[in-house]
Amino acid sequence: MTFLLNRNFNGPKTHAFVIGVGEYPAAKRGKGALSSLQKVPDLPSAADSAKLVCDWLLENQDNLAAPLATLEVLISDPGQANDRYAWARGPIDRATANNVSTLGYEWYRHLLEPDSTAFFYCCGHGASRLERPTLFLEDLNQNARNAWPHINLDALAQALRKMSSLTAGFMFSDACGEFIPEFELRDAQDCRFWDDPGLFAPSWNRVSLLCAAAAKQLAYEGPAQRGGRVLLGQFTQAVVHGLRGSSSRWCKNRWGVHPRALLDDLKSLRSVFFSHWQEPFEPYPAVSPTDRLPIVFPLNPEVPVVITTEPENEISNYSLIISPRNDPFQPWLRNRASGPTVAWATTVSASHDALFAVAQNGAGHFSRVFVPNQPAFEQWVTVA
Structure with missing residues (x-):
């Protein structure tokens, strides 16, 4: 066969x-x-x-x-x-x-x-x-x-x-x-x-x-x-x-x-x-081709997002959030509690709508705006 x-x-x-x-x-x-x-x-x-x-x-x-x-x-x-x-x-x-x-x-x-x-x-x-x-x-x-x-x-x-x-x-x-x-x-x-x-x-x-x-x-x-x-x-x-x-x-x-x-x-x-x-x-x-020739049109694709803080050694002190708004309050799309010392890798639905990567601790929050219209492997949130 x-x-x-x-x-x-x-x-x-x-x-x-x-x-x-x-x-x-x-x-x-x-x-x-x-x-x-x-x-x-x-x-x-x-x-x-x-x-x-x-x-x-x-x-x-x-x-x-x-x-x-x-x-x-x-x-x-x-x-x-x-x-x-x-x-x-x-x-x-x-x-x-x-x-x-x-x-x-x-x-x-x-x-x-x-x-x-x-x-x-x-x-x-x-x-x-x-x-x-x-x-x-x-x-x-x-x-x-x-x-x-x-x-x-x-x-x-x-x-x-x-x-x-x-x-x-x-x-x-x-x-x-x-x-x-x-x-x-x-x-x-x-x-x-x-x-x-x-x-x-x-x-x-x-x-x-x-x-x-x-x-x-x-x-x-x-x-x-x-x-x-x-x-x-x-x-x-x-x-x-x-x-x-x-x-x-x-x-x-x-x-x-x-x-x-x-x-x-x-x-x-x-x-x-x-x-x-x-x-x-x-x-x-x-x-390599010269044009962007599509292979496949995935249904409901999710693209990766990687978020870290600047400076990097502060990341464990912050909870990380992906939200459609520039604030740390629910409802949000994704979140990770403080503690881990490595960058946060997650996925979100591919979209043309802006999202915010938010870093929060007891002193307040910091954010960075991005658009998930392709993989976002380096989203640095400045916290200092």
Whole structure:
């Protein structure tokens, strides 16, 4: 099974392709073509991250800027039973080079329809080859003639940029960008499932490719909550959090999330909602659009607000309040009692109406006005 959704309707459509590579059976001790590729660990979190993205797409199929028409999925799942993301969909075909080539071409053909939007997500082991992001497929080390089967994500993005039928393309890669000398030097054949657009075909800046890690950087997994046992890609979790509404901006007369907003917010979203992660977090845009092209219009989005005092060491002496009025009295929208020594992170409904961040103690109150029409990660209330 490869289609989780396949519906036909009139008008603009999104066609999604999701790949999760969590198992590399030929890249194990005593197996495969190259001894250098016999210690590649499996990644249950990559399979589960792909499942999370599938769930988000299906939950928001009618909230996307162009409604979701098809969702094609390939997941190589190692089958580890414990501490996994709960998922009842499937079964799903595996992310082998043959399956990626076949299903990927079907996805590409869908995109030839006028007014199409491409959504592409992948997660698994990856590397930077000639400074370009790649994703390794399940049959890594299986065949001596091509021991490094991979998708050249930059080449895919450039091909999408040359598709005149495409309204927008949104690509996400949760994979490492590490430098592997042997992969860099070998004539490794990529898995190409799109037509050659032609060297002189014009390009349109309608495609984004956001990656979890730049060249020579690593991507990491982590639990959604402190102490949690289910691991998912950190980049994936931050992206999905933003897409659910935390990265909302006013866009096309609605609250929407677009790639440039996601890029601006990802590191702050990680700090606010996933502060228990200790690993480096360095997402980067491999390809960027020039326009604010919305991915999704979240329903009733909540945007994060982070409030602290100036000076910071006074914060424990003040209760903190978010109110539509410049006073500390109820009714208010949110409040936190005095005592904590760290900034207060909370959320409020996205709005064009001004709100006040209020700091109060027995001597009086101080305030700062802000408008929650996007994330407000630095709201400093001067109390001295």
